[in-house]
Amino acid sequence: MASVAQSPYTKEQISAWLRGLLTIAWCDGDYDLQEQKLIADLTKDLSVDDQQTLSYQSIEPEELANALGxxxxxxxxxxxxxxxxxxADGIYSTPEAELLHQYSEALGLKIEALNSLEHTLCKPNGEEPQAQVTGNAAPLVSPPQPQADLLHPLKDWLDGMDIHDPSVARFICKMVPPQCPFERDIKLFGHKVVHIPPLCKLNPLYEQLVGLxxxxxxxxxxxxHEDISEFI
Structure with a gap:
């Protein structure tokens, strides 16, 4: 897929970048058949250039840091x-938090805004019965009202992201849903066992996802100057 815009990143950087994102997407092991198909499609369709198709391999923090520079x-x-x-899926799990920390350390970056994500979102919400906790994963929930401002630095930091590469842009368009998914009930033997609320209600950072x-x-x-109809 050719693009008119010139990326400021090398092919090695983009390959490592996309491998890092896929490693994050896979790391908690909590994915259904639809999510597995999405990852498979991403690894098949995304390419660093017209000739080279991205093959998925997880990437260690040191390798990522060496490639990104x-x-x-x-x-x-x-x-x-x-x-x-x-x-993006409304769940922020312990494995994801640990891998993000490892990537941040390897890159030599200490992002204070990430502390609010770790302290306010990686927790079960006992006050919301519809927020189901699975394994080490906790639903993203807004912190209690007196602490609501704790997320503002993180939101501002996420909003500071500029897009400069077509491969990264396509990845984002594929990973982030175009609209808030509908809420649904999970039933077993005809009885409702869990209610999943819409992502926009569950995820206090949904606006940042949509903005990106x-x-x-x-x-x-x-x-x-690409045709974006497939992403809409």
Whole structure:
């Protein structure tokens, strides 16, 4: 898939970047058949250039850091996309939190805004019976009202993400759903066992996901002159 826009990143950087995002998406092992198909489609369709198709392999923090290099802005932009991939399904799990921390350390970055994500979102919400906890994964829930401002630094940091590469932009458009998924009930033997609320109600960072997806779409359409109809 050719693009008019020139990426500021090398092919090695983009390959490592996308492998890092896929590693985040896989790390908690909590994915259904639809999510497995999505990952398979991503690894098949996403390409670093017209000839080279991205093959999925997990990437260790040291390898990622060596590939991305020492540029702070590049490292921060990778971490922003990694956070948004981690929370895209409305679940922020312990394995995801640990891997993000390892990536951040390997890149030599200490992002204070990430502390609010770890302290306010990686917890079960006992006050919301519809927020089902599975294994080490906790539904993303807004913190109690007196602490609501704790998420503002994280939101501001995520909103600072600029899109400069078509492969990363396509990944974002595929990973982030185009609209808030409908709520649904999970039934067993005809009885409701769990209610899953809409992602937009469950995820207090949904606006950041939607905003990043919009910027990715705008970049592909306006700067790369690509047809974005498949993402809408």
């Amino acid at each position: 020492d540029d702070v802005k590049t490292g921060e932009n990778f971490l922003r996309t990694a956070v948004l991939v981690a929370i 997806r919009f910027r990715a779409l705008s970049y592909l359409a306006d700067e790369c």
